[in-house]
Amino acid sequence: MTAVLQLGTAAERGGERAEAVGDFAEFVRMSMPGLLRYGHALTGNPHDSADLVQAVLEKVGSRWDTVRRKGDDPLAYVRRAMANTHISIWRRRRRESLVADFPDSGAVAPELSRxxxxxxxxxxxxxxxxxxxxxxxxxxxxxxxxxxxxxxxxxxxxxxxxxxxxxxxxxxxxxxx
Amino acid sequence: MDDLDDDLRRLFNDDRLDVHSEPAAVDAVLSGARRRRRRRTAVTGAVAVVALVGAGVGLTRLDSLRSEDTTGAMLTTSVSSPPPLVPSTSTYVSTVTKTVNAPPPGNGEGPGEPTSNRSSSPPPPEPAPGRYGTLALGMSEAEALETGSLIEPTTPVDADKRCKTYATKSVPDADAVIVSSAKGIVRITMPSYAKTPKNIGAGSAVSEVKAAYANAEQTGSGVTVKMAASPPWFYYFESDGTTVTTVHLRLTGGDCSS
The missing domain is CATH 1.10.10.10 (Winged helix-like DNA-binding domain superfamily/Winged helix DNA-binding domain)
Known part of the structure; x- marks a missing residue:
C-alpha cells in the first residue's frame, strides 16, 4: 500500500519536476561562470574547478526540487557544497594517494592557472x-x-x-x- | 601589516581567475543530474514494485545488507577504495540492493515464488548486521573515513569531545553519522529514499513497522526494533506519530547523545 502511494506521489510530481528542471537549467547557465571562477579560487586550477562545479551541480540538480523547497539561496547552497566537497575530496585523495575519478565535462582543457x-x-x-x-x-x-x-x-x-x-x-x- | 589582506583581495579580484565556460558544460551538468535522479528513482521504484508484488520476507533476506554507498554520493568517484565485502561497483544502498535486483526487466512477477504475506514473523530479535552501505555500527572513525562515505565533519565535537558528527554522501544532514571515540559509529541515518530489508523507510506507516517487525517497541513517538548481531544494535524509526520520518541504525549502548 505504501508502494502504491509512493508511485502515485511520484507521478503527481512529474509536472512540478519538469518545471524544476527548466528552472535548474537556467540556474546552471546563469551561475556557471561565477561558480567556475569561485572553484578556481578554491581548487587552485581551472580544470579541478570545472570538475568540482560539475560534480556539485549534478548532485544539487538531481535534488533540485528539494533544494528549492528548503528555501535557501541555491547559489549560496552550491558554494557551500563546493567548499565542503573540495575539502573532503582532498582528504580522500591524500588518504588514498590516488586521483579521484571525477566526471570529466570536457568543458575546460587541462591547463595551468593563469x-x-x-x-x-x-x-x-x-x-x-x-x-x-x-x-x-x-x-x-x-x-x-x-x-x-x-x-x-x-x-x-x-x-x-x-x-x-x-x-x-x-x-x-x-x-x- | 595588512598588505596581505589587500593582496588577497586583489588576487581574488583578478580577471585571470575567470575560467572559460563552454555551453557543453551546462549540458553535461544537466545530463549528469538527470542520470543521478533516474538512478535514484529506479531504485525507489524497484523497491515499490517489489512491495506491490507482495513479496515480503522471502525476497528481502537480511543477508542482503552489504555493499555500497548511495545515490546521494556527492561525487561518484568509484575509485579503487573498495569497501570490504563489497562486490566492487558503485554506490548503492545495501538495504535495497537485493530488492533492486529482484524484479527482472519486463517481468511482472517477482523472482522466485513470492510467499504471501504471512503474519508469522521470525523470532525476535532478528539477526542482521548493523550496516548501511559501506558504513557499519561500531566501525572506528578511521575505518569509516576510509570508506569515503563520510563528508568532512560538519559540526564541532560535543562538549565532552567524545562524539563527532558527519554528513555522508547520501545524507547531507550534519549529524547523518555519529561517531564515538570509544565505540566507533553509534548511529547511522538512512537516506529518506532508502528502505530496510523489510521495505520500511521514511513514509512508511508506524503500523507497517510493527507489522514488519514482530519485536517492534513503541518508544515515545518513535519505534525501536532490536536486531541480533555483534555488536547488538537496533533500528530507531522516528515518526510524527503515524508515519516514519527518519530511520536510524543505532548501536546498543552508544555513548553519544541523540
Whole structure:
C-alpha cells in the first residue's frame, strides 16, 4: 500500500519536476561562470574547478526540487557544497594517494592557472584545503567568521585558528615576516 | 601589516581567475543530474514494485545488507577504495540492493515464488548486521573515513569531545553519522529514499513497522526494533506519530547523545 502511494506521489510530481528542471537549467547557465571562477579560487586550477562545479551541480540538480523547497539561496547552497566537497575530496585523495575519478565535462582543457606565476597564488596552493577554503570564503566571498563557520560546519573558534594559521603560513612563504 | 589582506583581495579580484565556460558544460551538468535522479528513482521504484508484488520476507533476506554507498554520493568517484565485502561497483544502498535486483526487466512477477504475506514473523530479535552501505555500527572513525562515505565533519565535537558528527554522501544532514571515540559509529541515518530489508523507510506507516517487525517497541513517538548481531544494535524509526520520518541504525549502548 505504501508502494502504491509512493508511485502515485511520484507521478503527481512529474509536472512540478519538469518545471524544476527548466528552472535548474537556467540556474546552471546563469551561475556557471561565477561558480567556475569561485572553484578556481578554491581548487587552485581551472580544470579541478570545472570538475568540482560539475560534480556539485549534478548532485544539487538531481535534488533540485528539494533544494528549492528548503528555501535557501541555491547559489549560496552550491558554494557551500563546493567548499565542503573540495575539502573532503582532498582528504580522500591524500588518504588514498590516488586521483579521484571525477566526471570529466570536457568543458575546460587541462591547463595551468593563469595566475601560476603569482607568488601569493603559489603560496595559497600550499595551504591545506580547509585553510585555503577559509581564506577564499573570507577574501573572495567576503564572509564573516560566523558565516564561514556556518558554511563549513565548523565552530567560529576553528575558523579563527584556521585563518590565523593560514595567514601565518602565507606571510612566511612570502617572506613578509 | 595588512598588505596581505589587500593582496588577497586583489588576487581574488583578478580577471585571470575567470575560467572559460563552454555551453557543453551546462549540458553535461544537466545530463549528469538527470542520470543521478533516474538512478535514484529506479531504485525507489524497484523497491515499490517489489512491495506491490507482495513479496515480503522471502525476497528481502537480511543477508542482503552489504555493499555500497548511495545515490546521494556527492561525487561518484568509484575509485579503487573498495569497501570490504563489497562486490566492487558503485554506490548503492545495501538495504535495497537485493530488492533492486529482484524484479527482472519486463517481468511482472517477482523472482522466485513470492510467499504471501504471512503474519508469522521470525523470532525476535532478528539477526542482521548493523550496516548501511559501506558504513557499519561500531566501525572506528578511521575505518569509516576510509570508506569515503563520510563528508568532512560538519559540526564541532560535543562538549565532552567524545562524539563527532558527519554528513555522508547520501545524507547531507550534519549529524547523518555519529561517531564515538570509544565505540566507533553509534548511529547511522538512512537516506529518506532508502528502505530496510523489510521495505520500511521514511513514509512508511508506524503500523507497517510493527507489522514488519514482530519485536517492534513503541518508544515515545518513535519505534525501536532490536536486531541480533555483534555488536547488538537496533533500528530507531522516528515518526510524527503515524508515519516514519527518519530511520536510524543505532548501536546498543552508544555513548553519544541523540
Amino acid at each position: 595566475l601560476e606565476n603569482e607568488p601569493l597564488w603559489q603560496a595559497l596552493r600550499e595551504l591545506p584545503p580547509r585553510q585555503r577554503a577559509v581564506i577564499v570564503l573570507r577574501y573572495y566571498e567576503n564572509l564573516s567568521e560566523a558565516e564561514i563557520a556556518h558554511a563549513l560546519g565548523i565552530s567560529c573558534g576553528t575558523v579563527k585558528s584556521q585563518t590565523s594559521k593560514a595567514m601565518a603560513s602565507l606571510r612566511t612563504r612570502l617572506g613578509k615576516e
